[in-house]
Each structure stands twice: as C-alpha cells, then as structure tokens.
Amino acid sequence: MNPQERQQIAQALADWFHANGRDYPWRRTTDPWAVLVSEVMLQQTTIPTVLGRYGEWMRRFPTPQALAAATEEEALRSWEGLGYYRRVRSLRAAAQAIVERHGGVFPTEAADIRALPGIGDYTAGAVLSFAFNKPAPLVDANVARVFARLCNSRTPVDSPAGRREQWCLAEQMLHRTDPRAYNSALMELGQLVCTAGAPQCLLCPVRAWCRAKDKNPAELPVKLPKKQTTALEHWDILHVTKRGILLELQPEGKRHAGLWRLPRRSQEEVQGLEHIADQAYSVTRYKVTRHLHRATPGTRPRKGESYIPLHGLEQIPMASPDRKIINTLIPGSHAR
Numbered sequence: 637m638n639p640q641e642r643q644q645i646a647q648a649l650a651d652w653f654h655a656n657g658r659d660y661p662w663r664r665t666t667d668p669w670a671v672l673v674s675e676v677m678l679q680q681t682t683i684p685t686v687l688g689r690y691g692e693w694m695r696r697f698p699t700p701q702a703l704a705a706a707t708e709e710e711a712l713r714s715w716e717g718l719g720y721y722r723r724v725r726s727l728r729a730a731a732q733a734i735v736e737r738h739g740g741v742f743p744t745e746a747a748d749i750r751a752l753p754g755i756g757d758y759t760a761g762a763v764l765s766f767a768f769n770k771p772a773p774l775v776d777a778n779v780a781r782v783f784a785r786l787c788n789s790r791t792p793v794d795s796p797a798g799r800r801e802q803w804c805l806a807e808q809m810l811h812r813t814d815p816r817a818y819n820s821a822l823m824e825l826g827q828l829v830c831t832a833g834a835p836q837c838l839l840c841p842v843r844a845w846c847r848a849k850d851k852n853p854a855e856l857p858v859k860l861p862k863k864q865t866t867a868l869e870h871w872d873i874l875h876v877t878k879r880g881i882l883l884e885l886q887p888e889g890k891r892h893a894g895l896w897r898l899p900r901r902s903q904e905e906v907q908g909l910e911h912i913a914d915q916a917y918s919v920t921r922y923k924v925t926r927h928l929h930r931a932t933p934g935t936r937p938r939k940g941e942s943y944i945p946l947h948g949l950e951q952i953p954m955a956s957p958d959r960k961i962i963n964t965l966i967p968g969s970h971a972r
C-alpha cells in the first residue's frame with residue numbers, strides 16, 4: 637500500500653465516521669480522565685454492559701483525585717460485575733500517579749501518559765487521539781482485523797511478527813489533521829462493518845482499497861492456534877453463624893487480590909459434609925466447577941478468613957460467582 641493510498645484510506649474513514657459514528661457518552665467528552673475510564677472499561681467488557689455502568693461510575697469517581705482518595709476496597713466494589721479486577725487496580729494506581737506526579741492534572745504529553753501505571757500502547761493511543769486529538773497509533777482486535785483484511789495479510793495477528801506489522805501500519809496510516817475521527821472510525825468499522833464473522837464489504841467506505849474483499853475476507857485475520865481450555869475444580873464451604881458468613885480475603889499476589897470469596901478447602905476436608913450446590917463458570921481459558929458444602933457448626937476461621945455480617949455484604953468487594961451463589965443460597969442477604 638503506497639503513501640497516497642494510505643492517506644486516501646485514512647480520509648475516507650474519517651469522513652465515514654463523521655457521517656456514521658455512533659454516539660456514546662465517552663465520545664461526547666474530551667476529558668482525558670473520562671476517556672481513560674471508558675477505554676479501561678471497554679477493554680474486556682461489552683459496550684452494552686459498559687453503557688449500563690459508565691455514567692454511575694463517573695458520577696462516583698469524576699476525577700483522578702476522587703478515585704485516588706478511595707480505598708482499594710471501595711474501588712473494587714464499584715467495579716463489581718465488570719470483571720478483570722486488575723483493571724480497576726491499575727486505574728486507581730494511575731489516578732494516584734496523576735495526583736502525585738502531576739498535581740491532579742491529567743498529563744498531555746505522550747511520554748507522561750505512557751508512564752502512568754497500567755497504560756499500554758493501545759490505551760495511550762486512545763487517550764491521545766480521543767481526548768487531545770493528537771495523531772497517535774492505536775491497534776485493538778477490531779483494528780487488527782481491518783488492517784489484516786485491507787492488506788490481505790496472512791501473518792497471525794496475535795504473533796510477535798503480526799503485532800509488529802499491525803503497529804507499523806497504524807503508525808504509517810495516521811491521519812494527521814483528524815486523528816480523533818480516524819481512530820474512532822477504524823474501531824467502529826471493525827465493530828459494525830468489517831466484523832469477524834461476515835464483513836459487509838458492500839457497505840464499506842474503504843472497499844476500493846481493500847485487497848481481501850474478493851478473497852474470502854471472513855477467513856482473516858489468521859490467528860495462532862488457540863490455547864486449550866483448562867478444567868479447574870474446587871471445593872468450598874458455606875458457614876453462616878450469628879456473626880455472619882465466613883469469607884476469605886484474597887491476599888496480594890493472587891488474581892482476585894482484595895476480593896472476598898467463600899472459603900476453600902481440599903476435597904478430602906469436605907468428605908462427609910453436606911453437599912449443597914455445584915456452580916460452573918468460565919474465567920479466561922479456565923472452566924471452573926465449584927462444589928459447595930455446608931460446614932459443621934464448630935468450624936473455625938483460618939488465616940485470611942473472617943465473619944462478615946450478612947447486612948454488610950453489600951459493601952465488600954466480591955467476585956461475581958461468589959456473590960451470585962450467596963444471593964441464591966441466602967436470599968435476602970443483601971449481597972447484591
């Protein structure tokens with residue numbers, strides 16, 4: 637693809653976005669904090685779910701200062717249901733860095749934004765272009781698919797060579813004068829037109845330049861073979877006393893650090909206990925099955941375990957599967 641073609645594609649995309657771009661709350665603002673929050677939420681959560689949570693979250697934490705001042709527990713609780721809690725921890729760390737390093741004012745320079753905790757190349761590109769209208773490259777799964785098809789590239793997009801190819805193209809394709817619309821268009825095109833299953837090439841604003849349009853574009857992008865799903869099984873106990881429900885706080889270093897969950901025991905330890913329920917759910921590439929047993933009255937808390945009053949469950953952060961099963965088994969526990 638020569639430089640002239642790249643420029644024409646970028647202009648066609650920006651024009652298409654001005655006419656067809658969808659209206660989202662995070663597109664009505666150029667506040668970099670609001671843009672950052674939306675980008676972090678959208679990383680692993682669908683647009684409809686984010687639409688249902690974004691406004692409320694921004695009212696609670698409208699500035700980096702507001703989130704920096706919150707406890708980790710409050711931040712985790714506010715994120716519940718969105719999953720992938722590492723994101724809110726990073727967001728809080730970024731808020732604290734903005735307060736400490738920049739006096740609470742969101743930095744405008746690329747190097748300063750990239751130096752914030754948890755900000756990768758994609759997020760930096762999104763904040764720079766969407767908030768500050770600066771030409772900054774950005775590649776997410778949608779953009780990678782559009783690029784692979786435009787160039788009819790057979791390099792696996794999730795390989796190191798594929799990533800290099802994508803980011804190099806993103807750099808070369810930048811729209812210098814309308815980067816906000818252009819970057820938004822790339823993502824929107826991947827979401828609406830150049831979709832994973834069946835690209836709608838007849839509606840595509842860059843069809844004239846696309847090298848895959850007549851070569852079964854649905855086969856692209858090529859990806860590396862998927863990692864196999866791993867089955868996980870664990871055994872938990874339910875113990876409710878006058879003092880509340882026994883829960884275990886996940887320590888630092890664990891995937892769910894800072895979240896409360898039902899106490900875990902070994903399979904041998906639950907032998908002979910009443911089996912109450914099974915719960916199955918998926919987390920990333922793990923298929924988890926939980927076997928829940930009722931603890932005997934004399935059960936004592938272990939390290940990291942505490943009784944939480946049932947009326948206090950609403951305030952503590954908990955992984956969604958735990959909250960769901962507690963709500964089912966102890967209706968009216970205010971765990972919602």
Ligand code: SF4
Nearest residue numbers: 830835837840846853
């Ligand atoms: Fe995607 Fe089709 Fe447009 Fe090519 S022409 S970019 S395959 S929608």
